[in-house]
Amino acid sequence: MYDAPWHVPSALFDPGWVDRMRDSTAVSEFSPEAAIITAVFFGVFVVLVATAFLVKSRGAGEVRLTPLTWITDTAKIREIFLNALRRRSKIRLTFSREDATGVFTDAALSEVYSDSLTLELSATVQANRGWIGKRVECDFRLRLDPAAEQWNFYTFVAGITDARVVPGQFAQVTISLPSRLEMEQKRAFLRVEPGRADVRELDIWPETHVRDEPHRPDDPETWGHPDLTLTETTAPDIALDNVSGGGLRLSLRGDALRTGLTLLTPGRRVYLFLRLADRQAAGESILFRLACQVMNAYAADAPDGSRAFGLRFVGFGEPAADNPARLGWKALQGGGVPAVDDWAYAKHLDMYRARGK
Structure with a gap:
């Protein structure tokens, strides 16, 4: 019926190819059109299944790959903040860069709760209720051993859940307990261009x-x-x-x-x-x-x-x-x-x- 194999693909576009394929199948006759369609179907199916497994395995791998410099255990994070509270560590606080406010300040850690932190700022800082819902970038350093000169440096991002000012005393900000702390030697990388x-x-x-x-x-x-x-x-x-x-x-x-x-x-x-x-x-x-x-x-x-x-x-x-x-x-x-x-x-x-x- 077909003189050469390169005629097969063009035959698929012949208006009568469906009827011929059905007739050939009914008499158990080999049909090049049916063979091609079957091969393409199973080939596409295999490719889709392989792609799905690949995407799934990559996604699972990404979930498991946590940088060694990240601390994600909530109990450990809270322990570090309690230690910072005892050592009176200063926390440097700035609004995230997507905010154009440019507000920054140093803060003192005053309370550590199971799901939040309370920071005290100078009363000169114009804290207000408009801060609630904004995110802040914070960093602090902590010397775990008072007898040693070794410092650990931590950074984290958290959301402000409350802000108030005690007249004549201080501004008080409550932030959520961060889901992770990043151990970052910030001092070695933050370069500025002095005038x-x-x-x-x-x-x-x-x-x-x-x-x-x-x-x-x-x-x-x-x-x-x-x-x-x-x-x-x-x-x-x-x-x-x-x-x-x-x-x-x-x-x-x-x-x-x-x-x-x-x-x-x-x-x-x-x-x-x-x-x-x-x-x-x-x-x-x-x-x-x-x-x-x-x-x-x-x-x-x-x-x-x-x-x-x-x-x-x-x-x-x-x-x-x-x-x-x-x-x-x-x-x-x-x-x-x-x-x-x-x-x-x-x-x-x-x-x-x-x-x-």
Whole structure:
């Protein structure tokens, strides 16, 4: 009936193919049209079943895959908040970014219930009933062992269920107990871009210089003149591009770049003095003594010929308890320098509030 196999597909569109297929079936005669339809039907069925199993298995896998940094057990979450309450941990609170209000504040944890938390804010905060139903992003740090320097950092998102103000005392906000806490070393990742007015001074010395006699790491007065310095007069050649609790990025050009190519070789360690504008007190500064490792020297692709250098903090100096004129050097806590992290976060909130206005 058919001279060649390639005639079979076109035969399916022949007006009489249905009758021929029925007749062939009735006399138990092989029908190419019926064979093709049967094969297509079962082929589509197999593909649909396989796809369904694949989608189901992927969905089940996604449900089971919980990041190791998430805490989802309600009892454990409540235990952490009770510990934070005992340690008087401060909670930093901002509205979620989909809200354009730009409101932010620090809060003190005052009560922990089975399904909610009560936070106390300064009475100067204009809390109101309009906050109810909004979501807030919060983070706090907790030192589980008071004798250790190790901090744990947590972030979570929760909804506001109540807000009220006690006249002359405080604002009180109730939020739902979060369904999960995320352990996040926020200080190492929250980078902000400081304005030129924020950076009062930045000096850099090679580690070999600071550690060679007669210089001493615990006495900055012995360090002498820095190899690189950023002041009002050197601002065109040196710029602090961004900073976080974990490190910073510098851009250099001109004479500063010629010095920096040797000083800031990747892998090399340097000491850094940084003086930033105090965000809480106009005209005041906050001082930082930092030990750094140069991580990156970026390619010179800027139009002005400048090059960027990435530095990671590996330690920080604070006045020694027994002699404030000397420095005591400490390792990083939770991936960053707490005081630099606090400054960066305050700057971040300033910019967040400005965008919301």
